[in-house]
Amino acid sequence: MLDADFFRRWLTAATAAVDREAARLTELDSPIGDADHGSNLQRGFVAVSAVLEKEAPATPGGVLTLAGRQLISTVGGASGPLYGTLLRRTGKALGDAPEVSEAELAAALRTGVDAVMTLGGAAPGDKTMIDALVPAVDALGTSFDAAATAAEQGALATTPMQARKGRASYLGERSIGHQDPGATSSALLIGALAEAARDE
Amino acid sequence: MSDPDSVGRGQEKVVGIVLVSHSRAVAESVAELATGLAGGGAVVPLAPAGGTEDGGLGTSAELICGAARSVDRGAGVAVLADLGSAVLTVKALLAEGDELPDGARLVDAPFVEGAVAAVVTASAGADLDAVEAAAVEAYTYRKV
Numbered sequence: 001m002l003d004a005d006f007f008r009r010w011l012t013a014a015t016a017a018v019d020r021e022a023a024r025l026t027e028l029d030s031p032i033g034d035a036d037h038g039s040n041l042q043r044g045f046v047a048v049s050a051v052l053e054k055e056a057p058a059t060p061g062g063v064l065t066l067a068g069r070q071l072i073s074t075v076g077g078a079s080g081p082l083y084g085t086l087l088r089r090t091g092k093a094l095g096d097a098p099e100v101s102e103a104e105l106a107a108a109l110r111t112g113v114d115a116v117m118t119l120g121g122a123a124p125g126d127k128t129m130i131d132a133l134v135p136a137v138d139a140l141g142t143s144f145d146a147a148a149t150a151a152e153q154g155a156l157a158t159t160p161m162q163a164r165k166g167r168a169s170y171l172g173e174r175s176i177g178h179q180d181p182g183a184t185s186s187a188l189l190i191g192a193l194a195e196a197a198r199d200e
Numbered sequence: 201m202s203d204p205d206s207v208g209r210g211q212e213k214v215v216g217i218v219l220v221s222h223s224r225a226v227a228e229s230v231a232e233l234a235t236g237l238a239g240g241g242a243v244v245p246l247a248p249a250g251g252t253e254d255g256g257l258g259t260s261a262e263l264i265c266g267a268a269r270s271v272d273r274g275a276g277v278a279v280l281a282d283l284g285s286a287v288l289t290v291k292a293l294l295a296e297g298d299e300l301p302d303g304a305r306l307v308d309a310p311f312v313e314g315a316v317a318a319v320v321t322a323s324a325g326a327d328l329d330a331v332e333a334a335a336v337e338a339y340t341y342r343k344v
Contacts, residue, residue: 036258072292076258078285081292088296119291166284 001099006196007063008052013192015045021188028181032168036077037181044075044083060100064091078166079182082116082129083189089115106140113137120165127161127168127175129182136190144197151190155183215322215331216245216271218304219315220264220281220290222257224250230312234319241323245271259285261293268300276303276328278318280335282311303328309335 018025018041026038048067057063068088071080090112094100100108113133122128132154139150158180163169168180219234221227227250235246247267252258268277277300281287290306293299305328307314314335321334 034257040258069296072289072296073261076252076256076260076285078288080259080261081285081288085292085295119288119295 001101002060002105003099004057004059004063007060008056009199010193010196011045011048011052011063011067013195014189015049017188017192017195018042018045018185021185025181025185028179028184032163032171032175032178033181034077034167037079037185040075040077041079041083041185044071044080047071047074059094059096059098060105061091061094061096064088064094067091078120079129079185082120082182083185085119086112086116086133088112102144103141106137109140110137122165125161126165127158127163127180127183128165129180129186131155131158131161131180132183132186132190136186144194148187148191148194151187155179155187158183213275214242214244214273214325215275215328216247216268216273216277217315217318217322217331218264218267218271218277218279219246219248219250219311220259220267220279220286221248221250221311222259222283222286224248224255226250226282226311230315233312234315237316238319238323241320242325244319244322245273246319247271259289261289261299264290264293265299268304272301272304274303276305276331277301278307278322278328278331278335279304280307280309280311280314280318305332307332307335308339310338313338313341 022038022042026035029035029037048070051070057066064087068084072084090108093108093111117130122130124130124134132151135154136147136151139146160176162173163175168175219227219231227248231246231248247270249263249267253260253262271277279290281290317334317338318331321331
């Protein structure tokens with residue numbers, strides 16, 4: 001079973017991963033975005049870690065909804081409301097149980113990913129974070145490591161796609177050949193989840 | 201719909217308008233333009249929420265929430281947004297339920313033309329549905 005502590009470790013690992021990879025995320029965002037994905041997410045996740053240290057919610061749902069709220073208010077770019085919605089909806093789906101099973105997390109995360117698709121209007125194949133998150137949620141039934149691998153492969157698979165959402169979509173065919181920064185940061189988030197599970 | 205008796209008379213119930221842009225300068229300038237073109241109607245509570253809190257390009261949830269609260273007179277708040285994260289942030293805040301005033305809604309409208317239509321309509325004492333309809337209708341005005 002996964003408790004609030006597990007979810008705090010997940011977000012701490014995510015903060016560390018975003019911190020470590022911020023320059024690469026921004027580099028990926030330069031040819032097809034506005035070159036701020038790394039710094040925006042870094043600001044958001046640092047704020048998440050700070051608020052979780054201060055408030056320390058006692059349930060998995062509480063940790064995720066607080067973190068999501070913090071991302072919406074601090075990121076400043078589209079990834080704020082998108083990741084914020086992902087975590088909030090996942091947290092709300094978990095309710096106020098003190099511990100959740102891996103299967104409950106997988107189901108809740110699917111609810112969160114569905115909410116992100118509704119908010120952003122993106123579907124698989126549009127060259128967005130959805131291309132990493134959907135395969136990750138599909139693989140979560142197998143294991144956390146399988147989900148991390150699926151997210152990583154999903155991010156790599158965005159390279160030959162043409163962007164159909166967000167600023168990159170204005171570039172048309174010129175968006176082809178660049179790995180999507182949002183799918184890349186989603187793979188970091190799922191990788192951090194696998195990391196937290198290994199520390200159990 | 202608001203009480204028809206209050207429309208155009210009890211101006212304390214006028215619809216508020218928030219303009220959310222990636223740029224502080226754009227939000228403030230469009231607000232100035234819309235107010236200028238509204239002419240002699242009632243003064244509409246209007247607040248720009250442009251850029252990030254430190255003045256950079258982007259979207260600030262805090263600025264949006266602050267702006268919406270500042271223009272709320274109890275008749276609803278029409279929020280117009282320009283691009284990507286501005287739209288997504290407003291939608292995410294509305295989904296939160298308790299971040300924006302009751303009766304706040306994102307209006308699907310072109311930013312400049314929609315803002316002018318919304319402010320002019322609100323200044324005539326119209327309710328939120330009418331303000332929204334006027335802003336949305338701005339999409340149908342073809343220039344060529």
